Amino acid sequence: MAAVQTRSERALNRIAIAAVLVITLIFLAPIYWITATAFKPRNLATTIPPTVLFEPEISPFVKLFTKRSQLREAPAPEEYAAAPWWERMVFDGGEKIVRSGRGEVQPSGYPNRFMNSLIVAITSTVLAVGMGTFTAYGFSRFRVKGEADLLFFILSTRMLPPVVVAIPMFLMYRVVGLNDTHWGLIILYTAFNLSFSVWLMKGFIDEIPKEYEEAALVDGYTRMQAFFKIVIPEAATGIAATAVFCFITAWNEYAFALIMTNRRAQTAPPFIPSQVGSGLPDWTVIAAGTFLFLLPVAIFTFLLRNHLLRGMSFGAIRK
Amino acid sequence: MTQIELRGIQKYFGAVQVIKDLNLAIADNEFIVLLGQSGCGKTTTLRAVAGLETIDEGDILIDGQPVQHIKASDRDIAMVFQSFSLYPHMTVYENIAFPLRATRMGRNDVDTSVREIAGVLRITGLLARKPSALSGGDMQRVAIGRALVRRPKAMLMDEPIGALDAKLREEMRAEIKRLHIKQGSTTIYVTHDQVEAMSLADRIVIMHEGILQQVGSPDEVYSHPANMFVAQFVGSPVMNMAQAIVSETGGHASVQVGGQAKGFEFPAALANRLSDARAENGKLTLGVRPEGVLISRQAREGFMPVEAHIIEPLGSHDIVDLKVGDQMIRARTKSGFVPGAGEAVWARIDPVQAHFFNTATGSSLGIRL
Numbered sequence: 300m301a302a303v304q305t306r307s308e309r310a311l312n313r314i315a316i317a318a319v320l321v322i323t324l325i326f327l328a329p330i331y332w333i334t335a336t337a338f339k340p341r342n343l344a345t346t347i348p349p350t351v352l353f354e355p356e357i358s359p360f361v362k363l364f365t366k367r368s369q370l371r372e373a374p375a376p377e378e379y380a381a382a383p384w385w386e387r388m389v390f391d392g393g394e395k396i397v398r399s400g401r402g403e404v405q406p407s408g409y410p411n412r413f414m415n416s417l418i419v420a421i422t423s424t425v426l427a428v429g430m431g432t433f434t435a436y437g438f439s440r441f442r443v444k445g446e447a448d449l450l451f452f453i454l455s456t457r458m459l460p461p462v463v464v465a466i467p468m469f470l471m472y473r474v475v476g477l478n479d480t481h482w483g484l485i486i487l488y489t490a491f492n493l494s495f496s497v498w499l500m501k502g503f504i505d506e507i508p509k510e511y512e513e514a515a516l517v518d519g520y521t522r523m524q525a526f527f528k529i530v531i532p533e534a535a536t537g538i539a540a541t542a543v544f545c546f547i548t549a550w551n552e553y554a555f556a557l558i559m560t561n562r563r564a565q566t567a568p569p570f571i572p573s574q575v576g577s578g579l580p581d582w583t584v585i586a587a588g589t590f591l592f593l594l595p596v597a598i599f600t601f602l603l604r605n606h607l608l609r610g611m612s613f614g615a616i617r618k
Numbered sequence: 619m620t621q622i623e624l625r626g627i628q629k630y631f632g633a634v635q636v637i638k639d640l641n642l643a644i645a646d647n648e649f650i651v652l653l654g655q656s657g658c659g660k661t662t663t664l665r666a667v668a669g670l671e672t673i674d675e676g677d678i679l680i681d682g683q684p685v686q687h688i689k690a691s692d693r694d695i696a697m698v699f700q701s702f703s704l705y706p707h708m709t710v711y712e713n714i715a716f717p718l719r720a721t722r723m724g725r726n727d728v729d730t731s732v733r734e735i736a737g738v739l740r741i742t743g744l745l746a747r748k749p750s751a752l753s754g755g756d757m758q759r760v761a762i763g764r765a766l767v768r769r770p771k772a773m774l775m776d777e778p779i780g781a782l783d784a785k786l787r788e789e790m791r792a793e794i795k796r797l798h799i800k801q802g803s804t805t806i807y808v809t810h811d812q813v814e815a816m817s818l819a820d821r822i823v824i825m826h827e828g829i830l831q832q833v834g835s836p837d838e839v840y841s842h843p844a845n846m847f848v849a850q851f852v853g854s855p856v857m858n859m860a861q862a863i864v865s866e867t868g869g870h871a872s873v874q875v876g877g878q879a880k881g882f883e884f885p886a887a888l889a890n891r892l893s894d895a896r897a898e899n900g901k902l903t904l905g906v907r908p909e910g911v912l913i914s915r916q917a918r919e920g921f922m923p924v925e926a927h928i929i930e931p932l933g934s935h936d937i938v939d940l941k942v943g944d945q946m947i948r949a950r951t952k953s954g955f956v957p958g959a960g961e962a963v964w965a966r967i968d969p970v971q972a973h974f975f976n977t978a979t980g981s982s983l984g985i986r987l
Contacts, residue, residue, distance in 0.1 A: 510703035513670050516690040517697040517774075518764070519720035532707040 330593070336586035341392055344582040358388035359583035363591075365389070366397040366405035409588055412570040417595065418481055419566055420549040423488035427545045428538060430489070431496025432504075436530060438497070439504040440512075450501075453494045461491070465558050472559060479560045487555055492545040499544070503537025504530065539606030543599060550596055567592050619646050620681055620771040620804040622667065627676035629662055629828075636662050638828040640676070644806065649798050651819035652808045653851070659828040660808045664774050667806060668697050680771060691720070696765035700777040702757045704749035710736075710760050711745040717768045735767045738800070755786045762797065772804040780809065791817055812852050816840065824848050846980040849905050849973060855937055858911070858947045861977065862904035864892055873904060873967070876943025882967045883920045885987055892974065895983040903975040908937060910971030911949035913956065914964040921964035926956045940965055 304312070336344055338355035367389060374382075374390050382390065389396055397405045434453075438446060468487070469478070477483035507530060515525035531538070557569040571588045574580075600607065622644040629637035637659045644650050652660035665671040667678055669690030678686045685693050696717070704713050711732060718728045736742045739759045749757060758778055765773055779790045795818055798805060809815055815822050816836040824831040824839060824847075832844040843849035849857045863874040865881065871888040872881030892902070914921050927946065928939040931953055938956050940947045940963070949965065956963055969987040976983060 508701060508703065510699045510701050511705060513668075513690075514697065514699060514703040514705075514764075515716070516670065517668050517693075517695060518717035519691045519694075519768070521689075521691055524720075529705060533705075535707075 333586050333589050333593070336583055337590040339583050339586075341581060341583050344586070356388065357385075358392060359581075359587035360591075361385045361388055362392070362394070362407075362581065362584045363409050363587045364407055366407050367394040368397055369393065370395050408565075408570060409567075412565055412567045413591065415481065415560075415564055416550060416566040416568070416592075419484045419488060419564070420546055420595075422481075423485045423492060423549045424542055424545045426485070426489040427492035427496045428500075428542050431493055431500045431541065432531075432534065432538060434493075434497045435500035435504050436526060439501050440509070450498070453497050456490070456494045462554050465554060468555070469558050477559075479563050479565075481564045483559055484556065484564055484566065487559070488549040488552060491552075492548055495548075496541050496545055499541045500534070500537055503534050503541075507533045536606045539603040543603055543607060546599055547596055621646055621679075622772060622804060622806070623677075623679040623682075624663070624667075625677040625679065627663070627666065627678070628674050629659070629666065629671070630674050636828050637666075637673070640825075640828075640830055642823060642830065642833065644804060646804055647802050649805045649807065649818060649820045650823060651815040651821075652806060652823050652825060653810070653812060653815040654825035655810055655851075657827075658825045660810075660823075660825050661776055663825070664697075664776055664806055664808045667772075668695055668774050669693050670697075694768075694771045695774060696768060696770035696772075697774040697776065698758075698761045698765050698778045700780050702749075702761045702781075704752075704757055704760055704764075706749055708748075709745065710741065710747050710749065710752070713749065713760055714745075714763045714767050717764060721768070731767050735763045738766075738797070739763045754782045755790055758782065758790060759793075762794070766797070766801060766803075770803070772806065775805065775807045777809055778807070779814070780811070787814075794818060812854065816852070822852075824851060826851075842982070842986075843905075843973065844982055846903065846905065846975045846982075849975070849982075853907055855908055855948055855950075857905045857907050857973070859975075860904050860942075860945050860947065861900075862902050862974075863899045864889060864902065865899075875904060875947070876945030878943035880922055882922060882965075884967075884969050884972070888969070888985070888987060891985045891987070892983070895974075895985060897974065897976065897983055901977045903977045904967075905973035905975055906947075906967050906971055908948045908950035910968045911940070911947055912966050912968055913938065913940075913949050913951055914966075915956070917964055921966045923962060924965045926959055926961045926963050929956055929959055938963075 335351075335353075337359055338357070339350065339353055340356055340358065343350040343353050370390070370393050374395065379387060379390055386396055399405055437443065438450060443449065472478045472483055477486070511529050511533065512522070512525045515529050516522065520528065551568060552566075553568040556566045560566065560569070567588070571585060571592065574585055574588070624640050624642040627637050627640040628635065640659075640663060642650075652663060654660045662671055666673050666686075669685070669688065669692075673686055676686075677684045680693065680695075704710075705716065708716065714732045714735060715728050718731060723731070732745070733742065736745055739762065741756060741759050741763065744752060744756055744760070749760065752760065761778070765775075775794075778794070779787045782790060791814060794807075798818075807815075807818060819836055821833055821835055822839050823833050826847050832839055832848045834842070839848055839852050843852065843857075846859065850859065860875040863881075864884075865872050865874070866886065866889050867881075870886050871884040873884055873888075874881035912921075917923070922942075924940045924942050924947075926938050927941045930937040930939075933953065936951050936953050936955060938949045938951055940949055942965075947965075972987065974983045974985045975981065
């Protein structure tokens, strides 16, 4: 890749690298800010000018996972001494952890909401990508009557802003009892992502030469076996890219989750901002919740990064 | 032991008929080449035999059993594609083993078979590689290996070396021939390259616009083309074709070409043979291959003066374009035989190598002198 460069080209190259660095920094700044705030003591979270150097602590995370109440007065010294280290952090912040009648720590709503997010996002991603791959294969390999119309119809489900259908969806869900259920959200997100997944996967499967399957058919495999043994491995890149996009969409979805769920099946996105309004807003706790919320997508994308990069340049080079 | 028979095959793509009443019997162990231009139906025929394409009418019989309703996977046939179609996510070893895995063969037997065929194809050293790390020739060796490893009833090849460069093509041609002699399996091979067809085939099947034109050994189709299409498709440079008028003068026949008053001399028997074949002047085409045009640098008995127009030196021989009236006739000479363009030479047509066709129908009159 080391093509011959003139002096001016090399200079331009340096400028381009510098520009990319600056842009990267700008994009990373909010992520740094959320991460930093998640580890700040409460009193440093909203200072002006902002505090950059501080001693990180994990009290925001302790608060994130527990139910607390405001202290009217300082805790008794023996109570303070008997408390474990993490509970003392909360005492220091002028709050105390709520315990049940049997002395057990009461968890906050966050872990539950986080689990809901995982369940809904993973299930709907698996469903959308799986169904999308099958559908795309059908459209790609067989002569389907009215193919263009059907594909357009599938895509057209994406053309309305989701908020427009939110109220009718809510009413229909209430009738069939899907309000505030995991399946309700899973069905919704799957339907949402399916059109995207069909179109994306069709592009990837179109790129796989038909001859691969035909060779497998002649070699003694059924079409189904050829699909699983040849098409799926060849489409792995496309599947990974589609899965990441579907997962991010389902994971970040806010509007429907806010309207359709309130307790049992509520996901993290509507829950995190709801904490802003309860009592004094504790930005460190919100930042801690957001920080943890960012992790699954980051990890998922990181694991699939090679596939994603290949996916970006897929089909650009003719073999 | 595999015979393949095609009986009355008809195939339509929408309103277009791509195979028209095709009948063909292929003997066990025979190497058949389907030859024709692109779009002549040869690949569709091959795919129909493989089971990748349905037919609208007719029967495909393998060992006497009709198979047109049997799925490709159950026909026990192997196919090599032009694009090689090696599975990119598998190594060479896995690629060759792939058809065997469909048969639930034991692990050790698979290994033995793969290594054996790799030895035959001289690719044992490549077994651990991915297809992307192979050269074109090696890719095709692997594809052939994958087809042969299962010992299929028949082997189908769709322009298997068409994507390779000229030198490699020649090499692989020889290799395919060697393999066929060694392994011996009924083979149908599709190509548009007549040199490939001539060098490989036991019998060549020439197709044009979905219609079978001629079936015969390479020598038969070259020396006795059934019609003008076959005559011009097989052989390089192509056979000369010229409207001809035959008359009798002074004890021999004269064949006038290119509107010239003087004709090429032919034995007197030609006139009778032509009238036996009900040929009429004005509907008669003379065909002669370049090697059938004899050239002399001096005036000779029976030779006609012509002008050498263009000379193409090809090393082993020259191709000389002769101007005969308003017609160009190409002759094949020893290299350097005609010193330069514009030179006057004397030519005659070897009666033994002349072909006569009905201009209207294109079919050969079957006249051999």
